Amino acid sequence: MVKIGCGSRNRWRTQIRGLPSWISFWIHCLPKMRPSRKNILFAFLITLIVGASPHVWAASRWYEVEVIIFRNTDTDAVGGEYWPALESLPDFRNAIELFVDLPEFADEPSISHPNAVASPAPLAFQSLRPGELQLSSIFRRLEKLSAYDPVLHVGWRQPGFVGSRARSVYLSDKPLIGVDTRDPSETVSAPAAIAWRIEGTVRIRVGRLLHIDTDFVSYGDESPVRITEQRQVILNELHYFDHPLFGVIVRVTPYHIPDLPDPSSNAPNIGLVGD
Numbered sequence: 001m002v003k004i005g006c007g008s009r010n011r012w013r014t015q016i017r018g019l020p021s022w023i024s025f026w027i028h029c030l031p032k033m034r035p036s037r038k039n040i041l042f043a044f045l046i047t048l049i050v051g052a053s054p055h056v057w058a059a060s061r062w063y064e065v066e067v068i069i070f071r072n073t074d075t076d077a078v079g080g081e082y083w084p085a086l087e088s089l090p091d092f093r094n095a096i097e098l099f100v101d102l103p104e105f106a107d108e109p110s111i112s113h114p115n116a117v118a119s120p121a122p123l124a125f126q127s128l129r130p131g132e133l134q135l136s137s138i139f140r141r142l143e144k145l146s147a148y149d150p151v152l153h154v155g156w157r158q159p160g161f162v163g164s165r166a167r168s169v170y171l172s173d174k175p176l177i178g179v180d181t182r183d184p185s186e187t188v189s190a191p192a193a194i195a196w197r198i199e200g201t202v203r204i205r206v207g208r209l210l211h212i213d214t215d216f217v218s219y220g221d222e223s224p225v226r227i228t229e230q231r232q233v234i235l236n237e238l239h240y241f242d243h244p245l246f247g248v249i250v251r252v253t254p255y256h257i258p259d260l261p262d263p264s265s266n267a268p269n270i271g272l273v274g275d
Contacts, residue, residue, distance in 0.1 A: 060159045060160065061159065061160045061206070061254065062157055062158065062159050062160070062254070062255040062256075062257055063157070063158060063159075063160060063204060063210075063252050063253065063254060063255055064128075064155060064156075064157050064252070064253045064254075064255040065155060065156055065157075065158065065169075065202065065204060065250065065251075065252050066128075066133060066134060066135050066153075066154070066155035066250070066251045066252075066253075067152070067153070067154055067155065067171060067202055067248065067249065067250050068135055068138060068139055068142070068150060068152070068153050068248070068249040069150070069151050069152040069153075069171070069173070069198050069216070069246070069247070069248050069249075070142050070148045070149060070150040070151060070246065070247055070249075071148070071149040071151060071197065071198065071218065071220075071245065071246045072147065072148060072149075072244065072245055072246060072247070073146065073147055073148060073149050074146075074147040081244060083222075083223065083225050084223075085223045086217070086223065086224055086225070086226055089217060089226075090199075090200055090201055090215040090216070090217060090226075090228070092168075092170055092199075092201065094167075094168065095167070095168040095169065095170035095201050096125060096167050096168070096169060096170065097125075097169075097170050098125055098126065098127040098154065098156050098169060098171075099125070099126060099127065100126070100127050124156075124157065124158045124159060125156050125157075125158055125167075125169065126156060126157070127154055127155070127156055128154070128155035128156060128157070132155065133153060133154075133155050134155075134251070134253075135153065135238075135249070135251060136153070138249065139153045151173035151197055151198055152171060152172070152173050152198070154171060156169065157255050158204065160204065160206035160210070161204075161205070161206060162205070162206050162207060163205060163206075163207060166203050166204060166205040166206070166213075167203065168201035168202070168203040168213070168215075169201060169202050169203065170199070170200075170201055171199065171200060171201065171202060171216075172198065172199035172200075173197045173198050173199070174197075197218065197219060197220075198216060198217070198218045198219070198246060199216070199217060200214065200215050200216025200217055200227075200248075201213075201214070201215050201216075202214055202250060204233070204252060209232050209233070210232070210233040210235070210252070211230055211231065211232055211233060212230070212231050212232075212233050212239060212250055212252065213229075213230050214227060214228065214229050214230075214231075214241050214248055214250065215227070215228045216228075216241075216246070216248055218243070218245055218246040220245065225243055225245050225246070226243075227241050227242070227243050227246070227248060229241050233252050235252055235253060235254060236251070236252075236253050236254075237251065238250075238251050239251065239252075
């Protein structure tokens, strides 16, 4: 076994079996980082681990996940229905956030590996650009309907993780604010200082079948309401998680990582003298 340290605190940990020591080093350093940088590094490490070995790469299936969240504004349709007060919130403390780029990560130590090979693997848990989203027509349709208030449309790509290794992705209608780290057992009420309208998590789990776990809370004028559901994924189809006051649309599609480029194709053609 190889022992590796993390930072200046001389905390020695055993190298993670099957991973290069430089990747194990950064995984052990994750708990010491600020949450935003931790999420960025986690996503980057996932990409490196998946792309580090052709065998691991071939065995890891990637998925593209797209989510639309909207509120129902037609309160008359709800009638006098009443929902009891929530006993708890979703647990956001171990959820990761999507990110757009890496500007604030520039001052962290470099994690480039001297023997790394350029890889076309996408960066895991990176928010897709608007032009990459496939459900934009549905979002625009909701915007035109007075009965709905669409609050979020986002997508990302990720490798599939088995069972408990799967990570929850934190989503909210105010993504720049960051993850709500309140203890889920605290008294449930709308956050007074920030006033999210909707926040929650989506998790993709791989097993014998593929599953979606959703857990969202909508804050309104009355008591918060919650959707929590686990469902088998049918790839390429829309999955609708609904509540009389809001709804979540999720679609999961297979994502094919482009093949590695042939290094010889970019090599300069240096002919022998006399050719």
